[in-house]
Amino acid sequence: MITIWGDPISGNCLKVKWTAERLGIPFTWVDVNVVNRETRTERFLAMNPAGQVPTIVLEDGRPLAQSGAIILHLAEGSALIPTDRYERAKMLEWLFWEQYSHEPTIAVVRFQVKYLGKPRSELDPGLIERAAAALALMDRALSGKRFLVGERLSLADIALVAYTRFAHDGGFELADYPAVEAWVRRVEAELPIKEPR
């Protein structure tokens, strides 16, 4: 059985959990508290020198890190990866965009406000602007569409919904992004996601 080392406050970790659940892949979950720096212990760094969750350990004991790489590995050959070559590429585009432009803005605002207790007014205004721009980009992309890529749920939806559904923790109102809000509800029902928002 695979082991997922993860922190339940981390959307990156929940992506991995939801992908495994959706695909019926059994796993053991080990809680790692990021705020207490439990990813910086010698034991953890031996598994993942980058000191980041999620990290999984495969049945044969080999570790794998980076949420995007893990979910692509778990979902290989499944219906969560489009068979059409261009749709598969667009799904990858969303996975990389999430890690570059979405997580470092939306998740960082959330972390600072909710977990470090900083007033939103003291955050870098550029960071908040980039987070809002990411939500606006998704809202345009999802307008008139059920899922991010093609006609069905893919890893793109799982990866993007993770921090989008927590955006309110950072002071963003999903009601301002109606196509995003409808899509979040759709993906939550489809997976299904049991963790409360």
Add this chain to the structure above:
Amino acid sequence: MITIWGDPISGNCLKVKWTAERLGIPFTWVDVNVVNRETRTERFLAMNPAGQVPTIVLEDGRPLAQSGAIILHLAEGSALIPTDRYERAKMLEWLFWEQYSHEPTIAVVRFQVKYLGKPRSELDPGLIERAAAALALMDRALSGKRFLVGERLSLADIALVAYTRFAHDGGFELADYPAVEAWVRRVEAELPIKEPR
């Protein structure tokens, strides 16, 4: 023929160029100046709403963005993607790590110092520390190894070499990371890379 919209100062764009060259994929290169905000024109945003290079346009006119997604698309079925399932996952781990922990530190320090003309002493010390940590992590990973994954060149090497070979522009000495320095030379010779450091 595909069209690559790119800025030659961007390692993200060079990854795409080198992958196409290595695979013998013909392309047209269109210069886009990032510093002059040429990615923010209406025409460019219609192609890629994220306003980022590289963006490619496929033969049928459909666009694709995000360097990681583009090189995975171009290299599908080629020797640049390991056939072993675990090695393929590790290659993806490097691609995502590069976009999350390497490019936002090493490339950002370079951009601020070389292209915005900021004195290095005025940069965020935390940013410089994270960039140095990324180089140190690579140095440990490359110790005693020819390539990042398995025994041959993969997309991981192409993606990681792009900004690593320009690290000196941001004031980092590759001589401090001997396994990285030897690997940069190896990858430059193997591809081969014609662009000067």
